Amino acid sequence: MTNSSFNIVLYEPQIPQNTGNIARLCACTGSSLYLVGKLGFHITDRHVKRAGLDYWDSVNIQTVSTLTELQEQFPDSNFYYLSTKATKKYTEITYQKGDFLVFGSETKGLPEEIILKNHDNSLTIPMLDDQRSLNLSNSVSIVLYEALRQVGF
16 A cells, blocks of 8 residues: 555656646645656656646656556555546545546547456546546546545545
8 A cells, every 4th residue: 555645547648737737736635646658748848847836846756667567566456447438427436545546648548448347446527428528637636636535635
């Protein structure tokens, strides 16, 4: 188990500003940030740094090659996979400190095989049917704050 309240996992994020915003969110909530797979930017990118402002020293940020590698590092932890393709609402489960909240890239989301393999732990944020998706950093905020609310902040 990690020492973080929660663990945010970004699978192959593409937009540096989103990752910077999420890093700032992690700093403000005591959450760890895991960047998995091929990133669409360099972690030293000025847009990432600017979006994270002066919070970078307060973030436990790790890079991991694969999602499987991360799951093997934390075999006793809960992993929840957020996707517009899931049917269970993010409010329908009980979160615990140390859970991993996994989000896909801004352009592709999580691969379908991850959602199918983890159907019971795949979650969605409700929205109107004719809309594609929410912004990644907004989605992370929505789900993370529900998890924090459940554990009493």
